[in-house]
Amino acid sequence: MPLKEYPAGQAFSGVIGRTFDVSEPAWPAPKRAKEGAPNVLFIVIDDTGFGHLGCYGGGIETPNLDALAAEGLRYNNMHTTALCSPSRSCMITGRNHHSNGMSCITEGSTGFPGGNGIIPFENGFLSEILQQQGYNTYAIGKWHLTPAEQASAAGPYDRWPLGRGFERYYGFLGGDTHQYYPELVRDNTQTEPEKTPEEGYHLTVDLVEQARAMIADAKQVAPDKPFFMYFCTGANHAPHHVPKEWADKYKGQFDDGWDAYRERTFEKQKKLGIISKDAKLSRHDPDVQDWGKLPADERKLYARMMEVFAGFCSHMDHYVGELIAFLKEIGEYENTLIMVISDNGASAEGGPTGSVNENKFFNNVPDDLQQNLAAIEDIGGPKYFNHYPWGWTHAGNTPFRRWKRETYRGGVSDPFIVCWPKGMKARGEVRTQFCHAIDMVPTVLDCLGVEPPTQIRGVTQSPIEGFSLKSSFDDAKAEALHKTQYFEMFGHRSLYHEGWRAVCPWPGTSFVESGLEFGAPMDHNKLVELDAHGWELYNVVDDPAETNNLADKERDRLIAMITGWWAEAGKYKVLPIDSRGTLRLGEPRPQIAADRKKYVYYPGTQVVPGNAAPRVLNAEHSVSVHATVPKGGAEGALFTMGGNDGGFVFYIKDGRLTYGYNYVADQRFKVEAKEASVPEGDHIFSFRFKPTGKADLLKGKGTPAKVTLLVDGKAVGEGDLPVTIPLTLGLSAGVSVGSDNGSPVMEASDYKPPFAFTGTIHKALVDISGESHGDPEAEAAAYLKATMARQ
Template sequence: MNNRLKVLNKSPFQKLTVFASALALLSGCSYKNFTEQEVKAESIKTKSNVQYDKSKQNDGEDSAKPNIVYIVLDDSGYSDLGSYGSEIQTPNLDMLAENGLRYNNSHVTPVCSPTRAALLTGRNPHDIGMATVANFDMGPEYPNKRGRINPEAGTIAEVLKEEGYNSYALGKWHLSPSHQATPAGPYENWPLGKGFDRFYGILEDSSDQYKPELVQDNSFIDVPEKENYHFSEDIVDKANQYVTDQASISPEKPFFLYLAFGAQHQPVQVPQEYIDKYKGVYDKGWDKIRDERFNKQKELGIIPNNSVLAPLNPGVKPWDQLTNDEKRAFARLQETYAGFLTHTDEQIGRFIENLESVGELDNTMIVFLSDNGASAMGKATGSINHTLAYNDLPETINDIVENIDNFGTDKTKVEFPAGWAQVSNTPFKLYKSTMYEAGTKTPMIVYYPKAIKEKGAIRDQYVHVSDITPTVYDLAGIELPKEIKGVKQIPLHGESFSDTLSNSQAAGKDTQYYENNGQRAIYHDGWKAIALHTKGQPYENDVWQLYHLADDPTESNNLAAKYPEKLKGLQKLWDKEAKKYDVLPMTDIMGDGFLVIPSDSYRARKTFTFYPGMSLLPEGASPFIINRPYSITVPINREKSDDGVLLALGNYESGYTLYIKDNKLVYEYNVGTSVFRIEADAPVGQSTIKYEFNPTNLHKGIGSLFINGNEAGNVTIDQTHKFKISFEGLDIGRDTHYPVSPVYENEGDFDFSGELEKVVYELQ
């Protein structure tokens, strides 16, 4: 009696916790303390089995057309979710899986922008201008690599607009060329230019989670002044606002919402409490965790029982061969990654809970996926510096260990080492960017109560990301318009898999080509051929491999020598598909894609003039100064007490800054491993300050500082950035977000208090 009263007197949340814990004990599961989000996920799961009477919420009837939600993670591998074999806590995504369908043979492109373009248009990425990441605009000579979606391939937002939908995009965009991500546009490739009614998020490939370069609609905005701000939480707050506003004001209208998290992409940043959830979990190392995930995947039916676990990737040491420092640091890096994913899942749970609370969950189709496999950008040691990783500059294990207490904070921008990336990609070999399954095979969960009766089932049909939007059109009874904004539309390339929602025996896709930066593959009817390309070599010299995925899903047995005729047939099929979908011409660029400045872009100018008050200009749209002579001229008028930043690009990781403090004029160039500095007495009165850089070799040069035409100092810079200077943009007359120099890190934006006329870049 007393125990019963104790339960009855608890809050609803506490009752659910007690109930869930008792249920776990009765079912033979080990007891654990359920988090509030896990309990909410269980509550929503139970409610999803009950028909919700929407008429009680508003005076309208259920919309004949479903709401559509796409949820996309970044760089999350095949095995990272609990419902796909992981020990990481993802109760809300697992709830969607338990009440929807898991697709265990779903594929994407091996990098992010092409996947997102294919998802939003229902077409193959080459044919619509997005063959590789949007950072790389290869110019008019490469129409398949312009970093934008051609207007002939209308997005789902543009199509649904004609069907009475409101459309919202939140989070990562990365579907417009970096050089167009300026405060003055052009805007035609931003989300609103592609059919969305509202946008809130970032335009580029990745972002700091605590101080993102935020855009709302068509404007850059300041980060909200909110205690414990986090980007993932912010975009879900905004998503919930959009949904609630529509449900309150226009409940008769359906909506499309694209929720694209920056997680799990580097930098991995999350509050400490989420990291602490996994304290000690990864001390056993990546070999054992990988084995555990592999075995659980078999138990769940995610992979066939005859699957073979791929061996450790080249360069990945067995855990027991690591030093104690390496084990300690690498375990903490994985704790941080796991905490980041649990935090992301919690935000997804908040979004689902809000859908349910406004009566829209039962009339909503949710499709969840990751844009590609897990990344090996952290290399052997892991990374604490976003820019170093992108510039192929080494980081030492000593640097990693020294910063172990800063993992997840705003003081580091971490990525786990390649050994943990392979764990994320269990049971496959290699990583993101490759043509192997590790790069292209990711989870896909479809939740749609009105069409799915076999809840919690697994579907093994071959599905490609380009098939998702055609499936939505099919289910909603929507025909692709012949024209959008007066532009004739090309046909959809994807194939609807709507039959699989109700029929486990329905056919899947039989053919899909792949190509990324010169790497190629083709899938057909259970077989897959992969061309191994060496950068700079003729494509006809590529060595091809052959795998029978129907029997060998982890690509462990190369059958090229055994079945040469089968391989020849697939090679011919790749050629056919490549011609059909404008895959040619190919390029084998990698990081050097950052160095290509198309002649028709704003960034091709030789002179740039910026004025005080200009909004932050993202680095990818800033003057391109890598490996070229250039000068920066700054006319000022100051009194002896005036100080502050004249210009700054970057943050504490890397960048350059020109500032005056304590009557000293200082230029600093931070490559990430070293800081090169010039200091001189600051001028008083009307003065012209000029900085010049003259290369002496590749990634080296001499920087000189002039005051009124007289040299005031110089420095030999023996390492400049190879590909990208920073992940934070250019400020004029101040340094927003994170400071480039620690000298003024306690000065806020450190606005220049004198008169600054302009900043002029001249490039040779």
């Protein structure tokens, strides 16, 4: 006999008598999805341009994504925000990035409602909505939606994935990570990869294995329960990491350079119907080098960088294909609504000559061509944090202008594939309707027949700002519901309205033409001047690549669109405009704990993320570690902040106390004790970092410094650092006590990670007070021992 159920929250509908035999049970009904409700799978790939994927005419083999496109639809008019966190906030909430407080990546947040990095709870996530509809909800891979200062073990956890409606999570919380040594979180706890790079570990493979396992876990218990999976690869963001055999598949294919790639891709896009046959290709960008004039060794290097990127992309496609094959194997593919999108156009963070360490870009450190040439055989492996040059960035965004961080179409126009075999009749067609990342959530809700909730967990919800695309699934001529859309990123502004785009580039149409660099400050007077003379106008129906500026011919239309941009800016919390670029990374932000000058850390705990760690850059500081050295000695890392992209490590090797400093993989320095004699027993090992000059942040130079090594307050060695990191230690900049987990700070010849300390560490103290009271190291020892006594 079926159980009697009643809606949860309503009155009991059974009968309660004096005894069980005269009573009738009833149960609150569990949340169940509608019968036949489809699964939903978002596949978000990173830093992938309009001209990369094979199904969009690109020169990279992506047979599995191509197959999804052949069984579904390709949209040629999808738009994002030009940056990752802002775009992802749009995809998951259906609201604009400034409405989500995401004017920038979370590490670049500012103290204004449109840019504080805190997505309001009234902007519900799709995961929160579908969880209420009886769905399992999973997040895999890149997150980058938690305020960077809240990503530590101290939380709060309410803006981590599990706090925003996801039942399970496995991935990395930040903007990118090392593909061989990733910083991983499972649910709310840090975890380590189960294999090493030498054992074949790669993050993309791991993410797909975890995704399959999560789906299988639930489906074997409740086969009819649908899932929503938000699957976000680390690919194709830097570092471009891939096993060598994948890169070697492309040997020689890019030897003719980026302009030739653009021409081939453009012609293929026309043949595929991705671009109209009468469209014009955007110009060769003035910031991009002329391939034909480059020396042979540079062409060889740049071609290899693109081979590695292409291999990285194909490798990602292969493993995404394994996820799709798994859905077919378990009979879930036909009724899974799949949306594939990139978060912005191809990235220019590698600079004009590419880089073996992307962290140089974030610290304004110029790349060294000779260093890059010396690294050519190892690019793609775990040793480097590599990124290709601007020429390949521009090529990857064919046919459009410019790139990520800018709101020309090269930065905001992205591939978008929708596949739902059971829910749509069209196969392999192209859709031209204007759409934006904020349209993904309302499209899903429309397909599921779910109304946006008025409240989630007691919080009244704001209106969804996007529009459903469902009407275009089976009707190529369906009216585009999304008529107007603003864009703003680092002061670069645009407005789309009914087939027209007005663009106000900042710092200009190119760095060469403006004479300015990315992050150039824009004051109020300059903004007024730009509104008077800086706007361009394009009819993107006839001129999708923005090649014919009609500002002078269509002055009235342009003025109306400028006015429209300001109206949208007021509506969606866009102001104030902030063009400062990487300088925003150094902005002071509220911390979970009260600001202090002394920090105590413990071994065996989670890594403390860089944004919650002591601010040691360009400042006097000391680190003291209370440790016990057993008989026969010990070795290993005592204290670490950073990884192979930059940072420092305090360690013992071959009986010698050592301080190692990695200046954005450009130079590495070591300060060693004069004698190789580390005493046995209980001791305080310290180093003192004392600045000896001034920093030059805009030129990528932190303060020079003198480093002194001490044992129990007695100096045992000292040395000078001619230059240090100015702005950010790197994406692996967290505090680790007793090991150097992940990618190592120093070279493989120095040690291999995790280089765990073989003695016993009790506690570590970081002192950033800069105070000197006679003997600061003795004070540190007393402080440590006093805190030990309180345990």
